[in-house]
Amino acid sequence: MNAQPLSGDQRLPIYQRLADILRRDVTEGRLRPGDRVPSDNELSHAYELSPGTVRKALDLLVQEDLFERFHGRGTFVRRPSFDASLFRFFRFRTPDGTKSVPEGRILRRTREKVPSYIARQLKIPEGDAAISMSRLRLIDDVPIVAEEIWLPLQRFEAFLDILTEDVGNLLYPVYDEVCGQLIAKAEESLTAEAASAETARLLRIETGSPVMMIDRLAKGYDGTPMEWRRSRGRADLFHYHTEIR
Amino acid sequence: MNAQPLSGDQRLPIYQRLADILRRDVTEGRLRPGDRVPSDNELSHAYELSPGTVRKALDLLVQEDLFERFHGRGTFVRRPSFDASLFRFFRFRTPDGTKSVPEGRILRRTREKVPSYIARQLKIPEGDAAISMSRLRLIDDVPIVAEEIWLPLQRFEAFLDILTEDVGNLLYPVYDEVCGQLIAKAEESLTAEAASAETARLLRIETGSPVMMIDRLAKGYDGTPMEWRRSRGRADLFHYHTEIR
């Protein structure tokens, strides 16, 4: 209730320093996805700032997609959806046109020594053990995407205790519930290649036919790398559309 | 100098109506790329609005990437670069690491009856004549991307009068100078396919090896379709990177 002093670099504008504070409140768990952020009024009293300054800070965080505001209801921490993912552009649709989450089937889950490239991506020591998975995503039993997934053992040990059959079609909610790990953002990179014999077998296509390859490094709110994933999908079912200016 | 009334739908907020006016000033050519926009002060006097409201309108247009502001210098209409294009993600680089515009070589330029799919994209009557081009883009004489380009005859007739040898490595400046047509934005869509015999010959790769295919519909400020383009490039030289949240 009492007024708090603004922390942070004095040379920065006040609204940026307030935004930094609220950003940290999220990354350090004091504000969780779905939570209500204190109202403009509450913040302006708590930090003894004019409402316009508070509003500017919140506007910044809304622009960053960290918060979302609802007229008359309040300001909330946005739940990260991964709709913007490149995955969205595989033509994942059932014959009747309804969009649905494709089935996710874990083919293998083992404890392995992590390859050095992936160790660097996940920022764990080379030679450490990690969880390795092979996963297939299907629509109506037709395989669309084959995935290779690596998880750091330290954070995800509990994931080994549950049955792969009990894992649903989405992994990130399981990471949250079983391991307490929240995925907040990710980097993805895309290229195409000719299908290897292994990939062709999984996707039931000809060896050498084109496949899209998407690498994803998923991270927590604080930027810690959480999951590395390489997905290969049939190129003929992939279509990415964008507007440029 | 005198105060002008705000046009537009009375029910909309003032700052949105001012933004609409300025947006139209651009689409209708009263403000051209690179031009200076009247200062906050001039606008607030001209429309009799408080400076805060004017600023909010300009902020909106900056967010849309239509304007850019420079502290102490002024506000300007942004020159559309096409850096965000998917093209950027072909590894266009010379051995010494310096980035450069790849060479553009026009292989063919003819007057053709436009295929119906492209007619629909360009919004011209089916069966109309149009300019058809085949173009190759190379780095150090190594072909990277092969392009098929269609232009509506009506706007681009003057383009037929110049020698293809005189066309430089960039087409859009030529469209502007020779035909007075400004490209402002574009839609692109990306997929991958196996190289046809023709594509393989142009790119000097094996038939059937994977190529990235990018379709682009380029438009003017008012949204009029200007150019349709299909580009095929070696998939092994393509790499797209993005961040999602």
Added chain:
DNA sequence: TTTCTATAGTTCTATATAGAAGCATATAAG
């Protein structure tokens, strides 16, 4: 139960004002 109404909270819009900070140009000083 259902429907209306008042109320207190929220975000959103708009105004007015003041000064800081950055940039470009003209002018003065060396």
Added chain:
DNA sequence: CTTATATGCTTCTATATAGAACTATAGAAA
């Protein structure tokens, strides 16, 4: 000719204030 200084412009930050518009809830009325 070169360098400093002053000036007038620009955008940027911050405050204070007022009311509109929207939402949820509680309580009254039908």
